[in-house]
Amino acid sequence: MTCKKNEWLKFYSSDQEEIAFPLATIEGAKPGPTVTITAGIHGAEYPGIVSAIRLFKQLAPEKVAGKIQIVTISSLKAFESRSMFVCPVDGKNPNRFFPGDKNGSYTQVLAYHLFNDVILKGDYYLDLHGGDMVEALEPFSIYHKSGNEKIDQKSLEITKYYGLKNIISTTLTGSWPDYGTTYANASEHGIPAAIVEAGGIGQLDEESVNLHMKGLYNVLRYLGCLEGEPVVPENLTFYDEFVWVYTPKKGIFYTKVKVGDEVSKNKCVGIIEDYFGNKIEEILSPINGKVLFLTTSPAVKENGLLMGLGGQPCKN
Numbered sequence: 001m002t003c004k005k006n007e008w009l010k011f012y013s014s015d016q017e018e019i020a021f022p023l024a025t026i027e028g029a030k031p032g033p034t035v036t037i038t039a040g041i042h043g044a045e046y047p048g049i050v051s052a053i054r055l056f057k058q059l060a061p062e063k064v065a066g067k068i069q070i071v072t073i074s075s076l077k078a079f080e081s082r083s084m085f086v087c088p089v090d091g092k093n094p095n096r097f098f099p100g101d102k103n104g105s106y107t108q109v110l111a112y113h114l115f116n117d118v119i120l121k122g123d124y125y126l127d128l129h130g131g132d133m134v135e136a137l138e139p140f141s142i143y144h145k146s147g148n149e150k151i152d153q154k155s156l157e158i159t160k161y162y163g164l165k166n167i168i169s170t171t172l173t174g175s176w177p178d179y180g181t182t183y184a185n186a187s188e189h190g191i192p193a194a195i196v197e198a199g200g201i202g203q204l205d206e207e208s209v210n211l212h213m214k215g216l217y218n219v220l221r222y223l224g225c226l227e228g229e230p231v232v233p234e235n236l237t238f239y240d241e242f243v244w245v246y247t248p249k250k251g252i253f254y255t256k257v258k259v260g261d262e263v264s265k266n267k268c269v270g271i272i273e274d275y276f277g278n279k280i281e282e283i284l285s286p287i288n289g290k291v292l293f294l295t296t297s298p299a300v301k302e303n304g305l306l307m308g309l310g311g312q313p314c315k316n
């Protein structure tokens with residue numbers, strides 16, 4: 001039976017605070033896989049959120065094979081309070097706490113239910129992001145190499161068909177960019193997955209929404225949920241290294257690069273000044289790479305994140 005429905009999944013944190021997910025589901029007319037889409041894991045990354053909602057509005061169940069389940073805003077409290085990266089209830093970044101802990105704090109319980117009650121019920125998984133309020137970025141996707149060749153190949157294919165120009169693969173290192181993330185945990189549990197990023201600096205820009213929409217439709221065609229031949233995207237660059245650059249000191253950050261710039265190892269990519277204008281730190285690039293995201297706010301904390309670099313391009 002075909003249907004299109006919206007519902008609220010409700011759970012409670014250990015101190016009885018309500019955790020609610022807006023879940024939109026499309027049951028297709030024909031058999032097919034279950035595809036899970038989450039947006040708003042970071043509540044201020046709007047292009048992903050709006051694309052997820054738009055997809056739900058546009059899809060007609062009669063034209064869908066299988067099931068598409070969409071959590072349109074995963075970290076709802078963060079969205080409602082315009083909180084960057086973290087959930088305001090406990091100050092935790094959900095994308096560091098998967099697969100979650102049902103006895104943990106608010107964000108850990110949220111991650112637990114999102115993972116167990118939604119993501120693990122699907123066959124494939126896409127996590128839509130869009131650059132937070134102080135984050136400019138080049139559109140990029142990441143998939144995780146779990147070591148299971150079949151799963152990893154499928155994750156790579158999904159990532160390719162999404163069509164964002166920069167593709168990074170990661171392996172588990174026990175720390176970011178894999179540890180605790182949605183997509184890495186999904187693929188470690190046998191679900192081909194990718195995180196897809198287009199957007200930035202708190203904007204809801206149509207160009208980024210279009211990138212997401214194009215990617216979503218193409219992946220759904222590739223997976224056989226929608227009719228039509230998927231387009232094989234061209235001009236993709238693959239990286240097997242994703243290096244994050246931090247400032248050792250707090251202060252005022254002046255960047256020397258833009259997103260998309262190629263940088264060479266030891267090139268000065270930014271400086272940090274104190275509050276009297278004295279240079280206190282020169283930030284050097286640790287690798288040859290491309291600037292995939294950049295912190296746009298000059299206010300940086302000690303050990304604050306400045307940028308992410310895609311390492312030496314590789315073949316895939």
Ligand SMILES: [Zn+2]
Pocket residue numbers: 041042045129130131132
């Ligand atoms: Zn994000």
